[in-house]
Each structure stands twice: as C-alpha cells, then as structure tokens.
Amino acid sequence: MVKQIRARRTRSRLLDAAAEEFAVHGYAATKLQAVVARTGMTKGALYGHFPSKRHLATALVAESAQQWSRISSTGLERGGTADVILAGLIREIRAQLETNVRFRAALRLAADCELSPSGSPGLFEGIRCELVRSVRRAQEEKGLARSYPAETVAYLILALVYGTSHLPLWETAQGVTVDPDRAWEMLRTALNLG
Template sequence: MKQERAIRTRERILDAAAQGFAAHGYGRTTMQTVADRIRLTKGALYGHFTSKEELAAELVRQAGQAWRQVADASRGPGIPAASALRRLLSGLARRHHEEPRFHAVFRILAEQPDGPFAQPGFAHDLLAGLTEEFRRAQRAGAIPRWTSVEGLARLSVGAMLLASHAGIGGPDAADAVRDDVELLWDMVEALCQEREPPAA
C-alpha cells in the first residue's frame, strides 16, 4: 500500500513537472512551483527527485520509450513505406499535442543553451530514427534519391521543437494534429519535388 502510494505520488510529480515545463519553460519552472502545483511539501518532493535536472532526465527517458512505441506502431506487413512514414509523423504529432510529458521534453530540448543535440540521448535517437525512416521511404521510391533524408529528419524535429512553445490538448487538439501533419507533409513533398541537380 505504501509503495503504491509512493508510485502514485511520483507520477503526480512527473505530470506536474511536465505541465510546468510545457507551459512556462524549463528555465522558469522550479522545484517549488512543481511542489506547489500538486500541494506537496518541498521535502516530500525531494524524497522522489533530488533536482529539476533529475525530473527532466526522467521525462526525456520516457519520451525515448514513447518514440520507439510510435515507430513500432507505424510499421507493419504490407504497409507501404510512404504510408508508414506518414503514420509515424502523425503519431509523433498526436503525442506532442495530447501528452504533456512528451510535449514538455521538446520544450526542455529547445531551451538547451548548446542546442537540442548537444548531449547524446533522445534528440539524437529521434533524429537518427527519422532519418532511417525517410531513407527507407527513399529506397522504396517514395522520396527522390537526390533529396537529403537527413535534412527531412531535421525539418521534422525542428517543427516539433518550434511547436513546443504552443499550447497542448484542448478541444481542438485533433484538428491541430491534422493541421501539423498536413503542413509538415506538404513541406516534405515540396522538397521531394525539386528537380534533380544537373550532373557535374
């Protein structure tokens, strides 16, 4: 019973931290504001997490798991590469809009002083995974061979980093997800329609 209560408290802390990071940014969220959000004493909070950095690190770790789930769910027997890629982008956009913890991680990364890719971990894994998915679509002929798959992956991550400053959830979340995916897909298709550069 005591252990179950501790687990519930830990989850409440992570939710409160994610809401704070997503709404106000990493820099403006403190351990005190997290404690205040769920009416927890600061001492009780420190019993679960010793610092804001530790809170952020746990959220980033969970985002890595979520990313792998989205990637696995987008693929399947008989699913064309282009459809799988679109499902992947849609899944990422949905999580970004509907899950405060996932959304918060991009806000955390966007505020890193040395940039989101300064440290190894989630951002690098996401970029590498997206690059591979774009490359897979390219091998299947859905993306022209002269298009930079690395550039498309960076565009996708950059769009989520920019969107991290927008609100999450609410009654219009589904429309926002659809609009984001359509806009990103339009940009991808526009880049893919560039004519092949002349041979040197």
C-alpha cells in the same frame, strides 16, 4: 502495498506537474516551487522522489525516450510501404506533442539540454535517427524528395512538427487563422508523402 501505490501516485503527480512547468518554461526557467505548488504537496514529497530538478527532468526524458522506442518499433512492426511508415511516425509524434504533456515537456527539455541516461541516445537523437532512416527508405522505395538529403528532409519534418506545437495560432491579414494541419498538408504534398 498501499504505500507503494501511494508512492507511485505521488511520483506520477510530480511528473505531471513538472511536465506542465517544463513544457511552458523550459529547463532553466522552471522553479521546483512551482512544481510543488501545482501538486499541493510539500517540497519534502518532491525531494523524496527526485533529489534535484535535473533528476526530475531526466526522469521525464528517459520515460519519453522509452515511449519513443516503443512507438518507433511498433510502426516498423506494422509494416507497409516506407512512405506509410514514415507518415505514421510523423502522425504519432504530432499526436504525442498534442496530447501528452510529459512527451511535450521531454522534447522541450531535450531541445534545451540533452538529458539522457548515459550510454543511450537522447530523445531528440532517437527521433532524428528514426526519421532519417524512414526518409531514406522512402527515398529509395518511393523516390520521396530524392533530390534532398534525408537528414535535411527529416530536419524539416521535425522542425515543422515540433515548432507547431510551440507556436501560437496566427491570423492572416484577412483574419483567417493559420491552420497547423494545413501547413503539414502542404509539406506532405511537397514531399509526395502519402
């Protein structure tokens, strides 16, 4: 029992360290030695849990894909109008990107190279499909951005949400920092999204 607990903790520490590296450097530039250095463990500990960088990355993506599946189904179970459900999904994606390094890393990995268990949709694909469905429902129910294809609106939403998690803060010519929340508010207003 103690060994299992220790093994789970080790695996979790390795996933956290790998997530930090993948989130910053992406798949190609991440070095396993940097992951090991973050944990203070040996390479043997890493390879005891993950035989390769690809296995480590795939584990992060698979975990986040499962998490996204729970998030999207929970939003649908809560019910409400289509625009409220869509806004909730978007808030959840933003929250995950801001607070969950594993999710942020997994989305970066999914953008770099789609890593998903065979037969299941990848993380980006799962998010894309749910956003398109939600936008389409909001268009039908509320007339939300009806003049634009649902796929285009979903793409714009994901580009803004994902992009702002990777951009550094900008300053205007007047020295005011551009607020990502304000950019999101502008898009919500333009789309008539509650």
